Amino acid sequence: MLPGDEDTIVAVATAPGRGAVALVRLSGARAISIARALGAFSAMPADAVEPRRTHLATLRDPERGERLDQALVTAFVAPRSYTGDDVVEFATHGGTVSCALVMAACVAAGARPAAPGEFTRRAVLNGRMDLLQAEAVADLVDARTRAMQREALSQLDGGLSRRLLELRDEVIHLEALLAYDIDFPEEDDGPIAPARIARAARTLLHALNALLRTAPRGAMVRDGVLVVIAGPPNAGKSSLFNALLGESRAIVTPVAGTTRDAIEALLDRGGALPLRLVDTAGLRDTDDEVERLGIEVSSRYLAQAQVVLACGVSTADVAHTSEVVRAHTGAAVVPVYTKCDLRLSGRESDGDGIAVSAESGTGLADLLARIDAAAHEAVPASPHDSVIITRERHRAGLTTARDEVAAFTRAWDTGGLPAPVAAVHLLAAREAIADLIGSVDTEDVLDRVFRDFCIGK
Numbered sequence: 422m423l424p425g426d427e428d429t430i431v432a433v434a435t436a437p438g439r440g441a442v443a444l445v446r447l448s449g450a451r452a453i454s455i456a457r458a459l460g461a462f463s464a465m466p467a468d469a470v471e472p473r474r475t476h477l478a479t480l481r482d483p484e485r486g487e488r489l490d491q492a493l494v495t496a497f498v499a500p501r502s503y504t505g506d507d508v509v510e511f512a513t514h515g516g517t518v519s520c521a522l523v524m525a526a527c528v529a530a531g532a533r534p535a536a537p538g539e540f541t542r543r544a545v546l547n548g549r550m551d552l553l554q555a556e557a558v559a560d561l562v563d564a565r566t567r568a569m570q571r572e573a574l575s576q577l578d579g580g581l582s583r584r585l586l587e588l589r590d591e592v593i594h595l596e597a598l599l600a601y602d603i604d605f606p607e608e609d610d611g612p613i614a615p616a617r618i619a620r621a622a623r624t625l626l627h628a629l630n631a632l633l634r635t636a637p638r639g640a641m642v643r644d645g646v647l648v649v650i651a652g653p654p655n656a657g658k659s660s661l662f663n664a665l666l667g668e669s670r671a672i673v674t675p676v677a678g679t680t681r682d683a684i685e686a687l688l689d690r691g692g693a694l695p696l697r698l699v700d701t702a703g704l705r706d707t708d709d710e711v712e713r714l715g716i717e718v719s720s721r722y723l724a725q726a727q728v729v730l731a732c733g734v735s736t737a738d739v740a741h742t743s744e745v746v747r748a749h750t751g752a753a754v755v756p757v758y759t760k761c762d763l764r765l766s767g768r769e770s771d772g773d774g775i776a777v778s779a780e781s782g783t784g785l786a787d788l789l790a791r792i793d794a795a796a797h798e799a800v801p802a803s804p805h806d807s808v809i810i811t812r813e814r815h816r817a818g819l820t821t822a823r824d825e826v827a828a829f830t831r832a833w834d835t836g837g838l839p840a841p842v843a844a845v846h847l848l849a850a851r852e853a854i855a856d857l858i859g860s861v862d863t864e865d866v867l868d869r870v871f872r873d874f875c876i877g878k
């Protein structure tokens with residue numbers, strides 16, 4: 422615990438700005454007495470706060486008695502609250518003034534403004550949720566697409582936690598087998614055959630690797646599949662970019678940073694993986710090698726792309742674009758024949774490509790299906806596909822656990838280490854998994870997780 426974890430904290434939980442309602446959240450041992458000082462429970466008999474019942478109250482400045490707002494007040498009594506402490510929530514009138522007045526009155530009555538993520542941090546400290554679920558809360562707030570939001574919801578539901586607990590149990594099981602071997606070494610080939618331990622270790626290694634392999638899919642769910650549009654000038658790239666956006670609910674974001682050579686949009690496609698679509702804006706580096714070959718594409722993105730759309734009007738253009746692009750990326754390259762409405766046949770292709778028209782919309786659905794197929798090929802479904810890892814912290818922790826189990830397996834197979842020494846690897850693996858779920862004894866793990874939270878969560 423940090424100094425301050427005992428304080429009663431308060432924050433405006435809703436985003437600032439004009440809106441119907443704002444939420445002020447108060448949590449800690451003094452939450453109810455502070456709310457009472459504001460008159461939140463004046464309509465109720467003293468000492469009889471009814472938990473989880475919302476009622477309308479006139480809130481007043483605790484010192485001067487001046488009316489602050491009319492608000493809906495709900496009390497949650499520990500431990501049955503979001504944080505696990507006593508919590509009072511004030512749904513004040515929206516906008517910036519009412520909620521700020523109520524918050525300031527809470528501070529005047531003894532609360533302290535909450536740090537970012539501090540409510541959720543308390544929920545973790547009080548055992549209301551584990552660290553993975555806390556991350557899921559942050560991901561829900563930050564989700565820009567349905568895919569990300571759905572993933573976060575399932576993590577909040579404990580999906581990843583349960584899977585990691587299973588893996589931790591497998592480590593414990595292996596440790597137990599090994600302990601038996603350590604305790605009864607004289608029973609050579611006794612009740613636990615060394616081969617049985619080796620087998621269990623390999624099964625565990627397999628399971629850890631399977632979960633680790635979901636990291637690229639997690640990254641795609643989080644950031645979107647990076648789809649880069651390439652082709653000669655005038656091929657219809659920007660028109661295709663806009664047409665694909667028109668097909669979906671899109672959030673168009675200018676590229677962050679200093680370069681202005683590309684624009685980027687995130688396509689939320691409901692259940693499907695979101696797409697991060699990149700078009701070249703036409704402000705180009707003249708010494709860019711790809712551009713010298715007559716292809717417009719953001720080279721910065723090309724190397725990281727998962728899918729490249731090699732666009733052109735003619736077969737020759739598409740072939741040239743595909744060839745140049747393939748030399749600069751390991752991504753899947755989809756040949757795209759643009760402006761197909763201008764061709765009488767409606768389609769000119771080598772069989773592998775897709776004919777599209779930004780004008781008429783022809784071929785766009787096929788193209789999206791093709792992009793999905795390429796993305797799925799790049800990140801194959803895992804046996805536990807419903808459970809994926811989405812953060813670098815998960816990847817790093819699982820990698821440690823996997824490496825430790827691998828080291829154990831090597832030592833065990835070669836008989837290179839005595840069992841008690843080999844067991845140290847299993848202990849390290851178990852601790853790495855426990856840290857992921859949230860053994861909350863390590864301050865720095867907590868700090869890393871809550872650093873990026875917003876205030877009031």
Ligand SMILES: Nc1nc2c(ncn2[C@@H]2O[C@H](COP(=O)(O)OP(=O)(O)O)[C@@H](O)[C@H]2O)c(=O)[nH]1
Pocket residue numbers: 652653654655656657658659660661759760761762763777778779780781
């Ligand atoms: N008929 C037709 N014209 C198109 C289509 N796509 C783009 N164009 C036209 O082709 C020209 C170049 O398009 P643009 O998207 O700016 O190409 P970019 O340089 O590759 O980005 C513009 O005049 C567009 O209106 C299409 O599908 N059908």
Ligand SMILES: [Mg+2]
Pocket residue numbers: 658659660701702703
């Ligand atoms: Mg363009």
